[in-house]
Amino acid sequence: MPAVQETIDQVRQIDVDQYKYGFETKIEMDKAPKGLSEDIIRLISSKKNEPEWMLEWRLEAYRRWLTMDEPSWARVKYPKIDFNEIHYYAAPKGTTGPKSLEEVDPELLKVYEKLGIPLKEQEILAGVEKSKIAVDAVFDSVSVVTTFKEELKKAGVIFMSISEAMREHPDLVRKYLGTVVPQSDNFYATLNSAVFTDGSFVYVPKGVRCPMELSTYFRINERNTGQFERTLIIADEGAYVSYLEGCTAPQRDENQLHAAVVELIALDDAEIKYSTVQNWYPGDKHGKGGIYNFVTKRGDCRGKNSKISWTQVETGSAITWKYPSCILRGDGSRGEFYSIAVSNGHQQVDSGTKMIHLGKNTSSRIISKGIAAGVSDNTYRGQVSAHRKAENARNFTQCDSLLIGDKCGAHTVPYIEAKNSTAQFEHEATTSKISEDQLFYCLQRGIPEEQAIALIVNGFVKEVIQELPMEFAVEAQKLIGISLEGSVG
Amino acid sequence: MLEIKNLHARIAEDGTEIIRGLDLTVKAGEVAAIMGPNGSGKSTLSYILSGREDYEVTEGDILYNGESILELDASERAAKGIFLAFQYPVEIPGVATMQFLKVALNEQRKYRGEDELTTPEFMRRVKEAAAELKIAPEMLRRPLNVGFSGGEKKRAEILQMALLEPKLCILDETDSGLDIDALKVVADGVNALRSPDRAVVVITHYQRLLNYIVPDSVHVLYKGQVIKSGDKSLAHELEANGYADIIEAAA
Numbered sequence: 001m002p003a004v005q006e007t008i009d010q011v012r013q014i015d016v017d018q019y020k021y022g023f024e025t026k027i028e029m030d031k032a033p034k035g036l037s038e039d040i041i042r043l044i045s046s047k048k049n050e051p052e053w054m055l056e057w058r059l060e061a062y063r064r065w066l067t068m069d070e071p072s073w074a075r076v077k078y079p080k081i082d083f084n085e086i087h088y089y090a091a092p093k094g095t096t097g098p099k100s101l102e103e104v105d106p107e108l109l110k111v112y113e114k115l116g117i118p119l120k121e122q123e124i125l126a127g128v129e130k131s132k133i134a135v136d137a138v139f140d141s142v143s144v145v146t147t148f149k150e151e152l153k154k155a156g157v158i159f160m161s162i163s164e165a166m167r168e169h170p171d172l173v174r175k176y177l178g179t180v181v182p183q184s185d186n187f188y189a190t191l192n193s194a195v196f197t198d199g200s201f202v203y204v205p206k207g208v209r210c211p212m213e214l215s216t217y218f219r220i221n222e223r224n225t226g227q228f229e230r231t232l233i234i235a236d237e238g239a240y241v242s243y244l245e246g247c248t249a250p251q252r253d254e255n256q257l258h259a260a261v262v263e264l265i266a267l268d269d270a271e272i273k274y275s276t277v278q279n280w281y282p283g284d285k286h287g288k289g290g291i292y293n294f295v296t297k298r299g300d301c302r303g304k305n306s307k308i309s310w311t312q313v314e315t316g317s318a319i320t321w322k323y324p325s326c327i328l329r330g331d332g333s334r335g336e337f338y339s340i341a342v343s344n345g346h347q348q349v350d351s352g353t354k355m356i357h358l359g360k361n362t363s364s365r366i367i368s369k370g371i372a373a374g375v376s377d378n379t380y381r382g383q384v385s386a387h388r389k390a391e392n393a394r395n396f397t398q399c400d401s402l403l404i405g406d407k408c409g410a411h412t413v414p415y416i417e418a419k420n421s422t423a424q425f426e427h428e429a430t431t432s433k434i435s436e437d438q439l440f441y442c443l444q445r446g447i448p449e450e451q452a453i454a455l456i457v458n459g460f461v462k463e464v465i466q467e468l469p470m471e472f473a474v475e476a477q478k479l480i481g482i483s484l485e486g487s488v489g
Numbered sequence: 490m491l492e493i494k495n496l497h498a499r500i501a502e503d504g505t506e507i508i509r510g511l512d513l514t515v516k517a518g519e520v521a522a523i524m525g526p527n528g529s530g531k532s533t534l535s536y537i538l539s540g541r542e543d544y545e546v547t548e549g550d551i552l553y554n555g556e557s558i559l560e561l562d563a564s565e566r567a568a569k570g571i572f573l574a575f576q577y578p579v580e581i582p583g584v585a586t587m588q589f590l591k592v593a594l595n596e597q598r599k600y601r602g603e604d605e606l607t608t609p610e611f612m613r614r615v616k617e618a619a620a621e622l623k624i625a626p627e628m629l630r631r632p633l634n635v636g637f638s639g640g641e642k643k644r645a646e647i648l649q650m651a652l653l654e655p656k657l658c659i660l661d662e663t664d665s666g667l668d669i670d671a672l673k674v675v676a677d678g679v680n681a682l683r684s685p686d687r688a689v690v691v692i693t694h695y696q697r698l699l700n701y702i703v704p705d706s707v708h709v710l711y712k713g714q715v716i717k718s719g720d721k722s723l724a725h726e727l728e729a730n731g732y733a734d735i736i737e738a739a740a
Contacts, residue, residue: 441575449564452564459583459584
């Protein structure tokens with residue numbers, strides 16, 4: 001059989017059931033009834049002991065959401081979501097807020113251990129070579145534990161669940177929440193504003209370089225549960241923070257909704273580096289089940305010479321709809337977007353970024369690497385715009401797509417808009433296939449097929465992997481390998 | 490070391506027969522040259538020996554060290570010591586030459602049940618082999634074959650051969666695209682690898698390369714068969730008179 005035919009057959013037999021994080025944990029849960037109403041929102045707010053203004057904010061969002069329609073412009077297809085079939089709140093019983101590690105249900109800790117998350121501080125401390133990472137773990141709707149709090153406190157860094165922050169630092173939350181992604185931004189962001197249950201809050205004070213990587217792990221466990229987390233990160237003048245986000249979910253036949261909102265704010269001379277390794281359950285080989293990942297992430301370079309950098313490795317989810325963006329408001333500010341999006345089986349990805357140049361001498365850089373296998377669809381959608389006052393705005397965009405097999409699709413949809421004649425935007429795009437010649441060459445040197453694919457793909461994504469913090473880079477490379485297992489014969 | 494017996498092979502996709510009853514024996518320590526006009530099946534033979542799946546063997550057998558290799562895939566044949574120096578080496582973007590060499594070497598060792606090389610030991614071997622071939626360390630950091638000149642590509646092939654230490658080396662038109670200086674460097678590299686337990690099959694269109702890599706035997710391939718074999722003087726004869734007489738005599 002010629003190699004080409006074999007490749008096609010293998011791709012047909014593709015098995016995305018290899019998802020390694022698909023276990024379910026039996027933990028007694030406290031759940032709100034299915035469906036959405038003002039009463040449910042009041043329930044969520046009271047469960048979290050929120051201040052009155054927060055409840056009002058949620059209700060306002062909810063009322064607006066009722067008047068909105070789901071967006072349909074993305075290149076993704078899915079049956080209509082029944083928003084009344086979802087539980088909007090689910091928490092492990094007895095959890096009202098984060099506790100110290102000793103008080104956390106050992107079952108929960110086991111889950112995170114299975115996922116390879118370094119929750120136990122002593123273990124991290126024991127590993128001399130490993131750099132320290134502070135973790136906030138979110139299980140369904142609530143944050144169950146945040147590590148290294150004391151040490152961060154010494155540096156003046158606030159890192160806690162957003163529910164906790166609302167109680168302990170209400171002024172900060174109120175000042176910044178919804179200022180980057182307003183309540184009415186889009187259908188899913190508005191829904192999130194009404195029902196968000198938890199997420200992380202980070203505040204790095206003036207001139208402080210956060211002494212360790214901060215990290216959040218999200219886990220959807222309950223059936224028919226939506227996860228609506230909200231993350232808010234503020235780097236005050238001259239501050240620096242690097243933040244990592246990882247996600248997993250059990251294997252389920254039905255689709256689950258994940259509609260998060262992430263807001264980043266960088267003031268004068270501040271820098272925020274936000275990295276994501278997203279590995280939500282992608283559905284089985286027939287396209288059944290999987291997470292709908294409809295996420296709004298946006299950073300505001302509010303101050304002069306501030307910098308926001310998004311790095312993402314997207315291998316999971318049945319459908320991904322996600323455009324981490326930068327508003328380059330401050331003069332001399334810089335936005336970066338580095339992305340690897342891998343789709344296999346029946347996955348659909350419509351992802352990219354927006355770089356909105358408002359200030360003078362702002363610059364942005366976009367490197368997007370899409371890898372499509374199986375019968376998946378992988379779209380890069382990006383917008384770069386320079387507004388009237390954005391003198392000397394600069395952008396460089398590079399979008400490369402790699403196809404494995406011939407049943408998948410890669411698409412690039414760039415929108416470029418310059419209202420200032422001094423703007424300089426560059427856009428490069430390529431689409432290529434792993435050729436039979438490349439594969440044979442590797443095989444002839446004694447490299448077996450799976451390793452050969454991994455080698456070629458890792459070469460393809462190298463520029464982006466380099467942007468990830470060390471610990472994540474290795475994990476991301478492995479994850480990409482796993483996601484593409486069995487994709488070529 | 491290599492015994493090809495009544496080999497018949499065709500292109501898998503359309504069934505075109507390319508090799509039609511080919512017999513050839515190459516002993517350990519021998520350098521055999523395969524010559525022939527365009528379209529005689531020279532490159533196809535190199536692909537079939539190394540296990541490219543675009544071709545199907547329909548009859549006959551290929552024995553390597555007395556065992557049939559027809560059931561082995563390309564990577565297994567490589568790990569067992571069959572090396573093909575490509576006429577057109579393939580670009581692997583983003584993969585540094587050094588990294589590629591390391592993966593290839595260690596995958597072969599793994600297949601043979603040997604331990605992986607330590608990084609210092611690997612580095613030592615690469616540097617040594619690279620120096621022999623006048624390959625600058627800077628070139629080893631560049632992605633494999635990407636932006637390499639013709640000469641650099643061929644030297645990189647010989648470097649891989651030197652490191653992987655194969656038992657059967659097949660050189661497919663290694664002289665194509667080389668100027669005389671580069672040709673000498675490459676030929677020196679190949680000659681350095683000649684040894685009593687290693688066989689080399691040199692596939693070439695012209696006699697020129699054989700002035701530098703002097704063969705023990707010369708075989709003329711025409712329409713998928715070896716129509717004449719001889720010693721190195723056969724190559725000179727071909728150079729002087731062309732293929733027409735031999736083809737006519739064989740018909």
